[in-house]
Amino acid sequence: MDADQFRIAGKHLIDYIADYIESLRTRPVLPDVKPGYINDVVPSEAPEDGEPWIDMFNDIEEVVMKGMTHWHSPNFHAYFPTANSYPAICGDMLSGALSCIGFTWNAAPSCTELEMKMMDWFAQMLGLPDHFCFGSGKGGGGVIQSTASESTLIAMLCSRCEVLQDRGVDHKVEDEAKYDILSRLVAYTSCQSHSSVEKASLLSATRLRMIASNEQMGMDVNALRSQILVDRNHGLIPFIVIATLGTTNTCAFDDLQSIGILCKEEGIWLHVDAAYAGSAFVCPEYRHYMNGIEHVDSFSVNPHKWLLVNFDCNAFWVRDKHLIEDAFNVNPVYLKHENEGKIPDYRHWQIPLGRRFRSLKMWFVFRSYGVKGLQDHIRKQIKLAHLFGELLESDTRFEIVDEIRMGLVCFRLKGNNELNENLIKRINRSRNIFLTPTKVNDRFIIRFAVCARTCNEEDIRFAWSVVQKYANIVLTEMNGNDCTAT
Amino acid sequence: MDADQFRIAGKHLIDYIADYIESLRTRPVLPDVKPGYINDVVPSEAPEDGEPWIDMFNDIEEVVMKGMTHWHSPNFHAYFPTANSYPAICGDMLSGALSCIGFTWNAAPSCTELEMKMMDWFAQMLGLPDHFCFGSGKGGGGVIQSTASESTLIAMLCSRCEVLQDRGVDHKVEDEAKYDILSRLVAYTSCQSHSSVEKASLLSATRLRMIASNEQMGMDVNALRSQILVDRNHGLIPFIVIATLGTTNTCAFDDLQSIGILCKEEGIWLHVDAAYAGSAFVCPEYRHYMNGIEHVDSFSVNPHKWLLVNFDCNAFWVRDKHLIEDAFNVNPVYLKHENEGKIPDYRHWQIPLGRRFRSLKMWFVFRSYGVKGLQDHIRKQIKLAHLFGELLESDTRFEIVDEIRMGLVCFRLKGNNELNENLIKRINRSRNIFLTPTKVNDRFIIRFAVCARTCNEEDIRFAWSVVQKYANIVLTEMNGNDCTAT
Numbered sequence: 001m002d003a004d005q006f007r008i009a010g011k012h013l014i015d016y017i018a019d020y021i022e023s024l025r026t027r028p029v030l031p032d033v034k035p036g037y038i039n040d041v042v043p044s045e046a047p048e049d050g051e052p053w054i055d056m057f058n059d060i061e062e063v064v065m066k067g068m069t070h071w072h073s074p075n076f077h078a079y080f081p082t083a084n085s086y087p088a089i090c091g092d093m094l095s096g097a098l099s100c101i102g103f104t105w106n107a108a109p110s111c112t113e114l115e116m117k118m119m120d121w122f123a124q125m126l127g128l129p130d131h132f133c134f135g136s137g138k139g140g141g142g143v144i145q146s147t148a149s150e151s152t153l154i155a156m157l158c159s160r161c162e163v164l165q166d167r168g169v170d171h172k173v174e175d176e177a178k179y180d181i182l183s184r185l186v187a188y189t190s191c192q193s194h195s196s197v198e199k200a201s202l203l204s205a206t207r208l209r210m211i212a213s214n215e216q217m218g219m220d221v222n223a224l225r226s227q228i229l230v231d232r233n234h235g236l237i238p239f240i241v242i243a244t245l246g247t248t249n250t251c252a253f254d255d256l257q258s259i260g261i262l263c264k265e266e267g268i269w270l271h272v273d274a275a276y277a278g279s280a281f282v283c284p285e286y287r288h289y290m291n292g293i294e295h296v297d298s299f300s301v302n303p304h305k306w307l308l309v310n311f312d313c314n315a316f317w318v319r320d321k322h323l324i325e326d327a328f329n330v331n332p333v334y335l336k337h338e339n340e341g342k343i344p345d346y347r348h349w350q351i352p353l354g355r356r357f358r359s360l361k362m363w364f365v366f367r368s369y370g371v372k373g374l375q376d377h378i379r380k381q382i383k384l385a386h387l388f389g390e391l392l393e394s395d396t397r398f399e400i401v402d403e404i405r406m407g408l409v410c411f412r413l414k415g416n417n418e419l420n421e422n423l424i425k426r427i428n429r430s431r432n433i434f435l436t437p438t439k440v441n442d443r444f445i446i447r448f449a450v451c452a453r454t455c456n457e458e459d460i461r462f463a464w465s466v467v468q469k470y471a472n473i474v475l476t477e478m479n480g481n482d483c484t485a486t
Numbered sequence: 487m488d489a490d491q492f493r494i495a496g497k498h499l500i501d502y503i504a505d506y507i508e509s510l511r512t513r514p515v516l517p518d519v520k521p522g523y524i525n526d527v528v529p530s531e532a533p534e535d536g537e538p539w540i541d542m543f544n545d546i547e548e549v550v551m552k553g554m555t556h557w558h559s560p561n562f563h564a565y566f567p568t569a570n571s572y573p574a575i576c577g578d579m580l581s582g583a584l585s586c587i588g589f590t591w592n593a594a595p596s597c598t599e600l601e602m603k604m605m606d607w608f609a610q611m612l613g614l615p616d617h618f619c620f621g622s623g624k625g626g627g628g629v630i631q632s633t634a635s636e637s638t639l640i641a642m643l644c645s646r647c648e649v650l651q652d653r654g655v656d657h658k659v660e661d662e663a664k665y666d667i668l669s670r671l672v673a674y675t676s677c678q679s680h681s682s683v684e685k686a687s688l689l690s691a692t693r694l695r696m697i698a699s700n701e702q703m704g705m706d707v708n709a710l711r712s713q714i715l716v717d718r719n720h721g722l723i724p725f726i727v728i729a730t731l732g733t734t735n736t737c738a739f740d741d742l743q744s745i746g747i748l749c750k751e752e753g754i755w756l757h758v759d760a761a762y763a764g765s766a767f768v769c770p771e772y773r774h775y776m777n778g779i780e781h782v783d784s785f786s787v788n789p790h791k792w793l794l795v796n797f798d799c800n801a802f803w804v805r806d807k808h809l810i811e812d813a814f815n816v817n818p819v820y821l822k823h824e825n826e827g828k829i830p831d832y833r834h835w836q837i838p839l840g841r842r843f844r845s846l847k848m849w850f851v852f853r854s855y856g857v858k859g860l861q862d863h864i865r866k867q868i869k870l871a872h873l874f875g876e877l878l879e880s881d882t883r884f885e886i887v888d889e890i891r892m893g894l895v896c897f898r899l900k901g902n903n904e905l906n907e908n909l910i911k912r913i914n915r916s917r918n919i920f921l922t923p924t925k926v927n928d929r930f931i932i933r934f935a936v937c938a939r940t941c942n943e944e945d946i947r948f949a950w951s952v953v954q955k956y957a958n959i960v961l962t963e964m965n966g967n968d969c970t971a972t
Contacts, residue, residue, distance in 0.1 A: 001854050003504040006572035010503070013576055014496035017583040018489040031595055035829040038599035044621060046607040050856040056573075056849070060580065064846070067596030071586045079820070082587050082840075086492035087542075089582040090499055094546065096575040097503040099796050100557045101568050109517055110553030113524035121532040135530060146632060147838035157689060174693045179669030182691050183662075195818040196839055202816065203643060203837065205668055205691065207660045248820055304840075310585050311842055330681040330688065333925040334565070334734055334933070343521040351689065351837065352633035353682055354568075354790075356797055360550070363542070368487050370536040439819040447820070 001053060009053040016060070017089065021072060024454070027065075028431035029073040037067055069434065074452045074459035078436040080248065080276045081381075081407070081451035085308035087368035091361030092310060101354045103347035106337035108357070112346055115144055115359035122303070122315055122362065125371055126281040129294055132317040134344075142317040143324075143349040144358045148275035149196035150351060151300035151316040152242060154327075156204045158298065158318065159240040159269035160185060161327035171327070182206075186231050189242040190219035192249050192440075194273060197242050207236065217252030217402060217440065219243065221259055228266055240269040245289055246277025249438045250445070251405040253277070253289050260295025271298045275314070277406050279306035280382070283375050286406075306381075306407070307374060308453065309365045313358055324349050381407040381450040384460050388448055391464040397471060401440070407450035410438075413471060417444035419478060426470040433463045487539060495539040502546070503575065507558060510940070513551075514917035515559040523553055555920065560938045560945035564922040566734065566762045567867075567893070567937035571794035573854035577847030578796060587840045589833035592823035594843070598832055601630055601845035608789070608801055608848065611857055612767040615780055618803040620830075628803040629810075629835040630844045634761035635682035636837060637786035637802040638728060640813075642690045644784065644804065645726040645755035646671060647813035657813070668692075672717050675728040676705035678735050678926075680759060683728050693722065703738030703888060703926065705729065707745055714752055726755040731775055732763025735924045736931070737891040739763070739775050746781025757784045761800070763892050765792035766868070769861050772892075792867075792893070793860060794939065795851045799844055810835050867893040867936040870946050874934055877950040883957060887926070893936035896924075899957060903930035905964060912956040919949045 001009060041063045070076060072084045102111030119142030120133045131138040145151050163185065164171040169178050182205070189197045191210040201208035209227050212220045228238045241263050243254040256272065263270040272293075278301025280286040293299070298318045303309040318324050325348040335347070347353050369377070385407045392398045392411050401410040412420045424437050424446050438445050448463070487495060527549050556562060558570045588597030605628030606619045617624040631637050649671065650657040655664050668691070675683045677696040687694035695713050698706045714724045727749050729740040742758065749756040758779075764787025766772040779785070784804045789795040804810050811834040821833070833839050855863070871893045878884045878897050887896040898906045910923050910932050924931050934949070 001572040001576075003508050003572070006575070007500060007504050009572070009576055010500035010579070011497045013579050014493060014500065017496070017579065018493050020583055022489045033595050035591060035595070035825050036599075037595065038603055042600070042603050044603075044606070046611055046852045047856045048858055050859045051853045053573075053576075053854070056853050063600065064580070064584070064596045067594075067599060068584065069586060069592070069594045071584070071594070079587070079593070082585055084582075084585040086487040086489070086495070087539075089492070089579065090487075090495055090539075092582045093496070093499050093503065093575065093579055094550070096570075096578045096796050097506055098550070098554065098557070099568055099570040100555060101565070101797060105521060106555070107565070108553075108555045108557070109519050109521070109523065110550045113522070113553060114528070114549065117524055117528050117530075120530070125532055147840045149838045149840075153837065160691075172688065176669075178691075179665075183665030183669065195816040195821070198816045199814065199837075199839075202658065202814070204689075205646075205664075248818075310582050311587060311840055312838075328685065328688070330684045334922050335681070339521050351639065351685075352635045352798075353685075354633045354635075354797055366532045367537045367542050368539070370533045372534055373536045436820050 005053060009057070012057065024070055024073040025075070027070055027073065029070050029075040029434045030428060030431040031067050031069060032431065033067045038063065041066065072452050074455040075433040075463065076451045077448045077463060078434045080305055080449055083304045083306065083308045083310055085310070085365055085453060087364035088308060088310040088361040091364040095357040095360050098357055100357055102357060103353050103355060104335055104337055104345045105339050105343045111357045112343065114363060115346065116141065116344065118359040118362040118366070119143065119315060119317065121366060123317060126278065126301070127284065127287050128299065128317065131319055132299065139321060140317060140319045141321045141344065142315055143346055145314040145316045145350060146312040147314050148194070148273055148300050148302055149199060151298070151314055152196055152271065152273060153200040153203060154316065154324065154351070155242070155269065155271035155298045156187060156200050156206065156240055158323045158327045160204065160206070162269065162323050163237060163239050165326070181237060184235060184237045185239045186236045187240045187242065188224055188227065188238065190244060190254060192217050192247045192252055193242060193244045194248050194275070197273070206239070213252070217247060217250050219254040219259065221255060221262060224259065225262055238266060238268050240271060242271045242273060245272060245274035246406060249440055250402055250410045251277060251408040253405070256290055256296070257292030260292040264295055269297045270295055271300070272296050273300055275300065275302045276305050279303060280378050280406055282307070282371060283378055303362065306378065307365070308369065308377060309361050313361065377453065381455070384450045384455060384457065385409050387457060387460050388464060391461070395468065397475065401445050409448040410445050411448065412443070412445050413475070419474060420444045420446060422474045423470055426474060427466060430466065430470065432466045491539060495543070498543065510556055510559040511561070513556055513559065515556050515561040515920045516914060516917040517553045517555060518917065519553045524549065527552065558938045558940070560941040561919040561949065562937045563934045563949060564920045566791055566935055569790045569792065569794045569796050571796070571851055571939060573850035574794060574796040574847040577850040581843040581846050584843055586843055588843060589839050589841060590821055590823055590831045591825050591829045597843045598829065600849060601832065602627065602830065604845040604848040604852070605629065605801060605803065607852060609803060612764065612787070613770065613773050614785065614803065617805055618785065625807060626803060626805045627807045627830065628801060629832055631800040631802045631836060632798040633800050634680070634759055634786050634788055635685060637800055638682055638757065638759060639686040639689060640802065640810065640837070641728070641755065641757035641784045642673060642686050642692065642726055644809045644813045646690065646692070648755065648809050649723060649725050651812070667723060670721060670723045671725045672722045673726045673728065674710055674713065674724065676730060676740060678703050678733045678738055679728060679730045680734050680761070683759070692725070699738070703733060703736050705740040705745065707741060707748060710745065711748055724752060724754050726757060728757045728759060731758060731760035732892060735926055736888050736896045737763060737894040738888070739891070742776055742782070743778030746778040750781055755783045756781055757786070758782050759786055761786065761788045762791050765789060766864050766892055768793070768857060769864055789848065792864065793851070794855065794863060795847050799848065863939065867941070870936045870941060870943065871895050873943060873946050874950060877947070881954065883961065887931050895934040896931050897934065898929070898931050899961070905960060906930045906932060908960045909956055912960060913952060916952065916956065918952045
C-alpha cells in the first residue's frame with residue numbers, strides 16, 4: 001500500500017468507521033460464534049504475495065465483525081465502559097503517523113512535553129492537589145500508563161523501593177538484608193478491590209491482606225488498623241495500602257479521609273485506584289468522594305474508561321517523582337542525552353521502555369469537548385443509570401443492591417442466586433443487551449453499567465424491556481405463572 | 487466532533503499523514519527546542535468550551551511538529567527502527583473504532599482468535615518450531631505484548647512460578663519456603679544484553695549475573711557455565727537465562743545452540759530476546775542465527791521494530807502455555823464466562839488486564855505486503871547497511887567495529903573516545919541526520935542503523951556526506967589540517 005493507495009483506503013475506512021459507530025444499534029451486541037470459529041474464515045498461513053486493500057476490507061465483516069462483541073453498542077451494559085470518541089481516534093491516527101518512541105525527552109521532545117502538559121491539565125480538571133502537577137514545582141507529576149493494573153504494580157514497586165531506601169538498603173544490590181525486608185512486606189486492600197491488586201501482589205511477590213468491607217462495601221478502616229498492628233507485631237512490614245474509589249463490583253468508595261490519616265500515622269504509602277469513577281471528578285459535585293486526597297501518594301484514573309479517550313490511556317500521578325525514577329532507573333549509554341535531569345525521561349516512570357504518543361488523544365478530546373462537554377457526558381450517563389434504577393423500583397420483583405453510584409446499577413431478582421444466574425444467562429444469549437454479573441458476600445448480583453457514549457433514554461428503556469421479558473420467562477419456569485405480573 | 491465532522495476531519499488527517507510521511511526528507515530530522523518549549527505554545531489549562539477541529543489541526547505543526555524527532559525520516563539512523571506502514575495505520579484505525587477490550591474470549595472473540603491466528607502465521611513466517619503454534623496442539627502459543635521489556639519480565643515470572651511449583655510451593659501462598667526460594671533465584675544474561683533485562687530483574691527482585699561476552703560480543707558460554715556452578719555451590723537457584731539475538735549495542739548474537747544445551751542440562755528456563763533481529767528470520771538465509779531454537783522456552787521479537795507493524799506489537803511465544811496461565815491467574819466472578827478453558831483468555835498471559843485489538847495491524851501488514859514483500863524490506867535494509875559499510879571502508883580515517891550485522895553498522899573514527907563523542911555531537915546538532923552512540927569495553931562507538939522504510943541509497947550517501955563533513959571539522963580542530971583528506 002503506497003501513499004496514494006493509503007489516501008483511498010484510509011478515507012474508505014474513515015467512512016466505514018463513522019458508519020459502524022452510528023449504526024451500532026442495528027447489530028446484535030454479542031456475536032454468535034463458538035471458540036475456534038476463526039479457523040473457518042482465516043487461512044492457516046500468511047499469503048506469499050501482497051493483497052489489495054479491497055480484499056482485506058471485505059474481510060472485516062466476515063472475520064472481525066462476525067466474532068465481535070460491540071463495546072460501543074448502546075446495548076452494551078457489561079463490565080465498565082471503555083472510551084471511544086471521534087477526536088480520540090484522530091489523535092491515535094496522528095500518533096500512528098508519527099510513531100515516535102518517546103522513552104527519553106530527546107527521542108521526541110513533544111511526546112514527553114505534551115504528556116506532561118496533558119497530565120497537568122487533567123489533574124486540574126479533576127481538582128487534584130497541585131503537588132501532583134509538574135507546573136507547581138512541588139516534586140510530583142503525572143504519566144500515562146497502559147492500564148490501572150500497571151499503575152497499581154508501579155505504586156507497589158515505588159513504595160518497596162522507598163522502604164528499602166528508608167532502611168539504608170540499596171534496592172539494586174543483592175544482599176541478605178534486602179531479601180529479608182522483601183519477604184516481610186505486606187500490602188493491604190479491601191476484599192472489594194479489583195483483581196489487578198491481587199495480580200500486582202502476585203507479580204511483586206509481596207504479601208497481601210484483603211481487608212473486610214463495611215455495609216457500603218467500602219474498606220473497614222478499623223479492620224485495616226487492627227491488621228496492620230497484628231502484622232507489625234509479627235515482624236512484618238506494612239508498605240502500601242491500595243484504596244479504591246469506585247470498585248468494579250458495586251462502584252463502592254473507600255473512605256479516603258480515614259485511610260489517609262491512618263497511612264500518615266503509620267508511614268505507609270497510599271495508592272488510590274479510581275480507574276472508573278475518577279473521571280467523574282471533572283464534575284465538582286462528585287469530588288466529595290475523594291475527601292482525603294491530600295494524604296495520597298499516588299493516584300490512578302482511566303480516561304480510557306469513562307472520559308472518551310480511547311484505550312490505552314491510564315493516568316497515574318505520584319507525589320514524589322524521585323521515587324518512581326529511583327525504582328526504575330537503569331541507564332545505558334545508548335539512551336543517554338544532553339538534557340538529562342532537566343525534564344523527566346518517561347522511560348524511568350514505567351515498566352516498558354518504548355511508549356507511544358498517547359497524549360495526542362487526550363489533547364484532541366479535552367479540546368474538542370472542552371471541560372463542559374466532558375462534564376455533560378458524565379452527568380448524562382449518571383442520569384441514565386438513575387433512570388434504569390427508577391424502572392427497577394417500579395417492579396417489585398427486583399431489588400437494587402446498595403445504592404446507585406455513578407453509572408452503575410447493581411440489581412437482582414428477589415430470590416436465590418440460581419434464579420439470577422439463569423436470568424443473566426438468558427438475557428445475554430438473546431444478544432439484545434449484554435450484562436455481566438458479580439458476587440458480593442455470596443450473593444449473585446447483576447451489574448448494569450451505562451457504557452456507550454451514544455446510549456440514550458430509549459436504549460435504557462429497551463434494556464429494561466429485555467430484562468423484564470427474561471425475568472418473566474425465568475420466573476415462570478421456576479414458579480409457575482403467578483410471578484409474571486409486576 | 488460528531489460523525490459528519492469526523493468524516494471531514496478524518497479524511498483531512500489521512501491526507502496530512504500521507505503528506506507528512508512522503509515529505510519527511512524535507513524536514514530536519516531533529517527539532518530545535520529546549521526543555522520546556524511547550525509552555526510557550528500550549529495554555530496551562532484545558533479550555534472550558536469545545537474547540538473546532540481546525541483549531542486543533544492548525545496546532546499540529548505549531549505544537550507537535552515543532553518538538554518532534556522524526557523517527558520515519560530517511561535521515562533517522564538512531565537507536566533501532568520502529569515500524570511504520572500504511573496498512574498498519576489502517577489496522578490501528580479499525581482497532582480504535584472497535585475499541586474492544588479483549589481480556590477474555592467472551593469480551594471480544596475475534597480479538598482473541600485473530601491474535602492467536604496471527605501469532606501462528608508469524609511463527610511459521612519466522613520458521614519457529616511448531617510447538618510454539620496453537621495450531622500444532624503441542625501446548626504452546628503466542629501473544630502480543632506491548633514491548634520486549636514486558637516479555638522478558640513475564641518470562642522471569644513464568645520461570646519463577648515453575649521453580650516454585652517444582653519444589654512443591656504454591657506461588658500464591660505466603661510461606662517462608664516461598665520467600666526463601668525467591669531470595670535465592672538467579673537470572674543470567676550477557677553484559678551486552680538490553681537494559682530491560684536489568685530492569686526486569688530489578689522489578690522481580692531477583693539476582694542478576696551479567697556474563698562476560700566473547701570477541702564477537704556474544705555471551706561467553708563457558709563463563710555462564712562456571713557462574714551457574716559457583717551459584718549452585720552457594721545455595722542459590724539459577725532459574726532463567728536471557729539470551730539475545732541481535733543486541734542493541736552491536737547487533738551481536740548469542741550462541742543459542744550452546745546456551746540451549748547448557749540450559750537443558752541444568753534445567754533452566756531459556757528466554758530469547760530477538761527484539762530487533764528476529765524479524766530478519768522471515769528470510770531463510772538468516773535463520774542460522776537461531777540454531778538451537780528447539781531448546782528455547784520463550785521467544786520474543788518486535789514486529790513493531792523491523793517488520794512494519796506499528797508500535798505496540800511485541801510477539802511473545804511460550805512453549806508451555808499452562809505456565810504463563812498459572813503465573814498470572816486471578817479470576818474474579820465479573821470476568822468468568824461460559825467458554826473458559828476451551829480457548830486462551832489472554833488476560834492470563836500479560837501484566838495488564840485490558841488489551842487492544844492489536845492483531846488487526848499484523849493482519850493488514852502481513853496481507854498487504856505478503857511474505858515476499860516483508861522479505862524484500864528486510865533484505866533491502868541489510869543491503870543499505872552494507873553500502874554504508876563500503877563507504878566507511880573507503881575512508882581510512884574510520885574503522886568498522888566488529889562486523890556489520892543486519893541493518894546496523896557500528897563505527898568510529900580511529901582515535902580516542904573524546905574525538906568520537908565530539909563527532910556525534912556535531913552531527914546531531916546539525917539536525918541533518920540523527921545517530922546514537924554506545925560504549926563497548928570502554929570504547930565509545932557510533933551506531934548507524936538503517937531505520938525508515940523509505941530510506942534509499944541516496945539517503946545513505948547523504949548520511950555518509952554528513953559524517954565525513956563533521957569528521958573533517960572535528961579532526962581539523964583536534965589535529966590541525968593534516969587529517970582532512972581521505
